[in-house]
Amino acid sequence: xxxxxxxxxxxxxxxxxxxxxxxxxxxxxxxxxxxxxxxxxxxxxxxxxxxxxxxxxxxxxxxxxxxxxxxxxxxxxx
Amino acid sequence: xxxxxxxxxxxxxxxxxxxxxxxxxxxxxxxxxxxxxxxxxxxxxxxxxxxxxxxxxxxxxxxxxxxxxxxxxxxxxxxxxxxxxxxxxxxxxxxxxxxxxxxxxxxxxxxxxxxxxxxxxxxxxxxxxxxxxxxxxxxxxxxxxxxxxxxxxxxxxxxxxxxxxxxxxxxxxxxxxxxxxxxxxxxxxxxxxxxxxxxxxxxxxxxxxxxxxxxxxxxxxxxxxxxxxxxxxxxxxxxxxxxxxxxxxxxxxxxxxxxxxxxxxxxxxxxxxxxxxxxxxxxxxxxxxxxxxxxxxxxxxxxxxxxxxxxxxxxxxxxxxxxxxxxxxxxxxxxxxxxxxxxxxxxxxxxxxxxxxxxxxxxxxxxxxxxxxxxxxxxxxxxxxxxxxxxxxxxxxxxxxxxxxxxxxxxxxxxxxxxxxxxxxxxxxxxxxxxxxxxxxxxxxxxxxxxxxxxxxxxxxxxxxxxxxxxxxxxxxxxxxxxxxxxxxxxxxxxxxxxxxxxxxxxxxxxxxxxxxxxxxxxxxxxxxxxxxxxxxxxxxxxxxxxxxxxxxxxxxxxxxxxxxxxxxxxxxxxxxxxxxxxxxxxxxxxxxxxxxxxxxxxxxxxxxxxxxxxxxxxxxxxxxxxxxxxxxxxxxxxxxxxxxxxxxxxxxxxxxxxxxxxxxxxxxxxxxxxxxx
Numbered sequence: 056x057x058x059x060x061x062x063x064x065x066x067x068x069x070x071x072x073x074x075x076x077x078x079x080x081x082x083x084x085x086x087x088x089x090x091x092x093x094x095x096x097x098x099x100x101x102x103x104x105x106x107x108x109x110x111x112x113x114x115x116x117x118x119x120x121x122x123x124x125x126x127x128x129x130x131x132x133x
Numbered sequence: 134x135x136x137x138x139x140x141x142x143x144x145x146x147x148x149x150x151x152x153x154x155x156x157x158x159x160x161x162x163x164x165x166x167x168x169x170x171x172x173x174x175x176x177x178x179x180x181x182x183x184x185x186x187x188x189x190x191x192x193x194x195x196x197x198x199x200x201x202x203x204x205x206x207x208x209x210x211x212x213x214x215x216x217x218x219x220x221x222x223x224x225x226x227x228x229x230x231x232x233x234x235x236x237x238x239x240x241x242x243x244x245x246x247x248x249x250x251x252x253x254x255x256x257x258x259x260x261x262x263x264x265x266x267x268x269x270x271x272x273x274x275x276x277x278x279x280x281x282x283x284x285x286x287x288x289x290x291x292x293x294x295x296x297x298x299x300x301x302x303x304x305x306x307x308x309x310x311x312x313x314x315x316x317x318x319x320x321x322x323x324x325x326x327x328x329x330x331x332x333x334x335x336x337x338x339x340x341x342x343x344x345x346x347x348x349x350x351x352x353x354x355x356x357x358x359x360x361x362x363x364x365x366x367x368x369x370x371x372x373x374x375x376x377x378x379x380x381x382x383x384x385x386x387x388x389x390x391x392x393x394x395x396x397x398x399x400x401x402x403x404x405x406x407x408x409x410x411x412x413x414x415x416x417x418x419x420x421x422x423x424x425x426x427x428x429x430x431x432x433x434x435x436x437x438x439x440x441x442x443x444x445x446x447x448x449x450x451x452x453x454x455x456x457x458x459x460x461x462x463x464x465x466x467x468x469x470x471x472x473x474x475x476x477x478x479x480x481x482x483x484x485x486x487x488x489x490x491x492x493x494x495x496x497x498x499x500x501x502x503x504x505x506x507x508x509x510x511x512x513x514x515x516x517x518x519x520x521x522x523x524x525x526x527x528x529x530x531x532x533x534x535x536x537x538x539x540x541x542x543x544x545x546x547x548x549x550x551x552x553x554x555x556x557x558x559x560x561x562x563x564x565x566x567x568x569x570x571x572x573x574x575x576x577x578x579x580x581x582x583x584x585x586x587x588x589x590x591x592x593x594x595x596x597x598x599x600x601x602x603x604x605x606x607x608x609x610x611x612x613x614x615x616x617x618x619x620x621x622x623x624x625x626x627x628x629x630x631x632x633x634x635x636x637x638x639x640x641x642x643x644x645x646x647x648x649x650x651x652x653x654x655x656x657x658x659x660x661x662x663x664x665x666x667x668x669x670x671x672x673x674x675x676x677x678x679x680x681x682x683x684x685x686x687x688x689x690x691x692x693x694x695x696x697x698x699x700x701x702x703x704x705x706x707x708x709x710x711x712x713x714x715x716x717x718x719x720x721x722x723x724x725x726x727x728x729x730x731x732x733x734x735x736x737x738x739x740x741x742x743x744x745x746x747x748x749x750x751x752x753x754x755x756x757x758x759x760x761x762x763x764x765x766x767x768x769x770x771x772x773x774x775x776x777x778x779x780x781x782x783x784x785x786x787x788x789x790x791x792x793x794x795x796x797x798x799x800x801x802x803x804x805x806x807x808x809x810x811x
Contacts, residue, residue, distance in 0.1 A: 056400045056401045061393060082245060084245040085400065088403070092396060099635070
């Protein structure tokens with residue numbers, strides 16, 4: 056299942072966990088668990104917020120770190 | 134119900150030489166392992182470090198049914214592969230100290246994540262009991278878990294508990310007692326690996342059998358070698374005779390994909406367990422999310438829904454925000470200006486000018502944005518809280534890929550809708566230097582909130598009921614310029630390379646009015662703070678330049694400068710005042726309005742909007758809106774471009790690039806608008 060997930064990711068493009076779960080015949084929660092596994096293996100990277108660098112933004116007090124959506128991007132190349 | 138009283142038994146003295154049953158608590162971080170440990174041991178625990186490591190070791194004793202037990206809290210780990218010191222400690226303890234029972238604490242509300250460690254623990258020699266913790270959280274999330282089914286599927290005892298309330302702990306202690314007495318005769322069901330790797334595993338096992346150092350089980354060592362575990366690989370390389378190691382190494386080289394295959398087998402095992410034991414996981418919410426996403430996350434319809442929502446945001450802004458803004462502009466700021474003019478009639482000219490033209494005309498004009506900004510903040514907060522914003526990002530990324538843009542570039546670009554500063558900083562996710570540089574160059578083309586606020590202020594003035602359509606087209610135009618620039622750069626630099634961007638889609642849920650209210654409040658305060666500091670300072674600088682050197686506006690430095698650069702502005706249909714306002718937007722985009730407020734401050738009692746519409750043609754107004762969307766980024770963005778590119782050359786190139794695009798596009802739009810008679 057993890058291998059199939061990696062194959063899907065290697066195809067590139069924008070992916071989301073519900074769609075990947077449907078393609079893999081499993082739950083979005085399991086896809087998220089596998090994404091975290093790939094992250095620990097160093098194959099993908101979590102996109103962390105840039106709250107530390109928003110000094111120039113007038114809205115920085117209000118927006119930093121509030122997003123609850125997690126994003127990953129690949130580190131491996133085709 | 135709490136089992137606390139049942140398990141709290143008075144301490145008994147330890148007999149010299151008495152060997153207490155050793156229980157290990159294993160689990161991933163944040164699954165409630167420490168809560169269970171503290172509950173069982175109470176004050177009878179001590180904390181130290183694991184030998185030779187800086188990782189904390191917690192050990193304690195507890196008594197149950199007149200029998201004493203030794204409990205060791207293992208470090209929180211996700212797996213038992215040697216990825217971290219914690220993982221090495223946990224597995225070495227289980228293998229070398231051979232606990233009589235290992236309690237695997239798992240999070241019932243996220244079995245998919247928690248069971249990976251169990252998949253590894255069941256392959257080790259120690260008996261495993263699964264403590265299914267956080268049952269209360271699982272129930273709150275609508276999950277119905279059947280522990281007896283999970284027990285049958287796993288082949289190890291499963292006890293539901295809620296450690297924070299000590300619920301289920303008595304049952305857990307009884308099962309520990311029964312397991313030690315050998316009353317449980319379950320056989321763990323182990324994860325499997327693909328058939329071709331199974332053959333490789335057997336080959337490795339043949340080569341290493343007889344040479345595996347104690348206490349490692351040969352089957353487990355073979356699996357770890359196949360997984361590429363660095364510690365075990367090093368140990369076996371040092372232990373095996375050279376020819377045996379070469380044979381093992383040859384098998385490993387032929388199966389270098391086994392690293393994923395072994396983990397894959399464990400996830401398939403987890404999938405089977407979850408399917409068996411979890412009944413209708415959050416079905417109501419999931420089915421709603423699925424149904425909505427068939428449209429909202431659709432590559433084609435999703436874009437139209439996004440465009441429609443954007444249109445709705447503008448409609449709300451112009452229906453509610455703009456009339457409120459006009460009222461504030463003409464009645465409040467205009468009224469205050471008239472009043473201040475009267476009160477300060479006898480005061481020195483510079484005091485009157487400072488208050489009426491500088492403070493009220495400049496920063497006051499920007500504060501009239503407030504209703505528009507509040508609507509932006511509320512609508513975007515609402516969309517974020519319902520879970521829609523993730524879908525918006527997803528469908529936009531799809532579009533970017535269709536246009537040939539690099540997926541990774543979209544992440545920072547999307548941040549640009551809030552502010553271009555985090556957009557430029559967000560390019561740090563892009564590994565390739567040229568790709569990152571090019572994304573930085575196009576990031577300022579994303580219309581930020583400040584640009585949108587200027588548009589929301591001016592569009593109704595020049596276009597009345599058509600302001601909604603014009604604003605919508607302006608955003609699309611801006612995105613078109615971005616996509617065209619991005620596509621061109623992608624072809625030149627990225628060579629069509631495709632990488633992936635994966636997003637966790639939150640479930641849709643009803644928005645929480647308190648969350649949105651708090652968000653709007655915080656953002657509004659930030660905006661007011663900005664208007665009262667940076668924008669006020671800029672308005673005062675503009676005012677000072679408009680009165681120096683001799684107090685005559687017509688001979689001031691500002692007018693002289695404006696007339697000097699006016700010929701450039703003429704290409705775009707601007708007089709010197711619009712040109713100066715455009716240049717003044719460099720420190721912050723809202724300054725364009727503050728500057729116009731100062732420059733038109735002489736028309737006391739008349740709002741800025743009226744002054745502008747009576748002075749400029751619709752073509753000039755449209756031209757100013759277009760240039761607002763495309764002009765060089767604000768000072769803060771330029772500063773981070775310098776910081777992120779570490780080059781003044783590229784920073785200047787970006788300014789020149791944006792200047793060229795804005796002047797070229799704007800001149801075209803102005804002349805076209807003029808030609809059609811606007």
